[in-house]
Amino acid sequence: MKPSALASSVRRGDRRALAMAISLVENGGPGSAALLRSLKRPTRTFVLGVTGPPGTGKSTLVDRLLQFYRKMGLRVGVVAVDPTSPISGGALLGDRIRMARHAGDRDVFIRSMASRGWSGGLSRATSQVIQLMDAAGFDIVIIETVGIGQADIEVVGVSHAVLVVLMPGLGDDVQVSKAGLMEVGDVYVVNKSDLEGADAMVVNLLGLVRGLKSRSAAVVKVSAASGDGVEALGKSIEAIRSKLKAGDRELMLRSIKGMVVETARGELMQKFGRLSDSKADRLAGEVLAGKLSVSEAASRLAK
Ligand SMILES: Nc1nc2c(ncn2[C@@H]2O[C@H](COP(=O)(O)OP(=O)(O)OP(=O)(O)O)[C@@H](O)[C@H]2O)c(=O)[nH]1
Ligand SMILES: [Mg+2]
Structure with missing residues (x-):
């Protein structure tokens, strides 16, 4: 299929075309540049980054957020970036399995991508896939990064809002700041609130957040496993999304600049x-x- 025809099919919301287009940009072949050039400029999709150390419950939480947004009737794309498996060389299936109940939903599109050594917790084609999902008319694109703990977190650039997902038992707040995570979050999520130590972690994080000079951030306690607190988390994300809907120029520029x-x-x-x-x-x-x-x-x- 010609890149321009593929782009039109993507814009019509054709899921097979979107899957093909994503593979094309992932492989970076000759048609890929032409396809990307023929997309309109990014305009409407809200890009939500979900990051944090390994195993804190990011995928389980993304599954809950999918439910939250589907109840609102919004169409959601998910990019789950997995570390490259040394055995298969491809993305692991764990994230897709956690979100499997949405697999039959026409208004949800989940794609796993391998990081293939690309730094910052993303995969090389992440920003191109955001552009494709934007063209396909998704209201929200959620990007789950590779579980990372260091400061080079490129997801911040491409996102309009970043959730940093933490859990009790990660160590004290000093370790959280040392890992550079206090520089990147718009919302700090203390997940696994069913485990001991969650309240103490919330108190510590609130202290750290109050110390932030250049910006504000929220702290929300949830249990992704049970769904407790997910509505409140959804509301604090909606507060940011509403700024985008109102045409906040700084917020729009943040994601576009990150993609460039x-x-x-x-x-x-x-x-x-x-x-x-x-x-x-x-x-x-x-x-x-x-x-x-x-x-x-x-x-x-x-x-
Ligand atoms: N007790 C408890 N366990 C949870 C909760 N949320 C997730 N888990 C469990 O934590 C483990 C990791 O969950 P994932 O959602 O895969 O975490 P992740 O952050 O996506 O992991 P990676 O992508 O591998 O970094 C799983 O065994 C989940 O069942 C929670 O709220 N409470
Ligand atoms: Mg995961």
């Missing part, structure tokens, strides 16, 4: 991959011959 930067990063990395190997061989030879230092060779390669 991520896409540029992807292009640079691809170019670098094509160039680097033969040049690196030659430069390594020059280092071995004593003509260049490693850092001089690296600067030349970077240029």
Whole structure:
């Protein structure tokens, strides 16, 4: 199918076309650039990032949020980024299984993607997939990152709002701030409120949030397993989404800028991959011959 025809089918909401288009941009083939060029500019979709350390309940919570938004009649796309499995080389199925009850719903589209070593908890094509889901008319795109604990969290850039999902027993609040997580959240979710230590964690987080200078953030306690607190969490996300609906320019720019930067990063990395190997061989030879230092060779390669 021609990229322009594929783009029209995606815009009509054709699910098979969307699946094909996502595979095309994931593989980065020749038609991919043409397809992306023929999409209209991003306009309406609310992008919600869900991040946090491994095993805190992100997927279980996304499943609850799907229920929350489906009750409102909204159409939701989900991108679940999994670490690349060393065995299969593809995305793990765990996240899809947790959200399986929505599999038959025509207004929900769930896609797992492998991170394939791409940093920041995303996959290389994440921002392109957001653009495709936007074109397909989804009201909300939820991105679940690879379970991460460090500060290079690119999901912040592409999202309009970021949930940082934590749970009791992760260690004290100092560890949360050390991991850079206090720099990124719009809503801090203390999940697994059925476990001991949840209330103490909420108190600690409220203290940290009050200390934030440049912005405000909320702290919400939930149990994704039972659904307790999910309505309240949904309301605090809706407070942010309503700003987007009202045309908040800063918020719109935040996600668009993140997508531009991520896409540029992807292009640079691809170019670098094509160039680097033969040049690196030659430069390594020059280092071995004593003509260049490693850092001089690296600067030349970077240029
Ligand atoms: N007790 C309790 N367990 C929960 C709750 N929510 C999720 N879990 C469990 O926590 C485990 C991890 O849940 P996931 O939803 O896979 O967590 P995740 O953050 O998506 O995990 P990764 O994607 O692997 O980082 C599962 O065994 C869930 O059943 C909760 O509210 N209470
Ligand atoms: Mg998960």
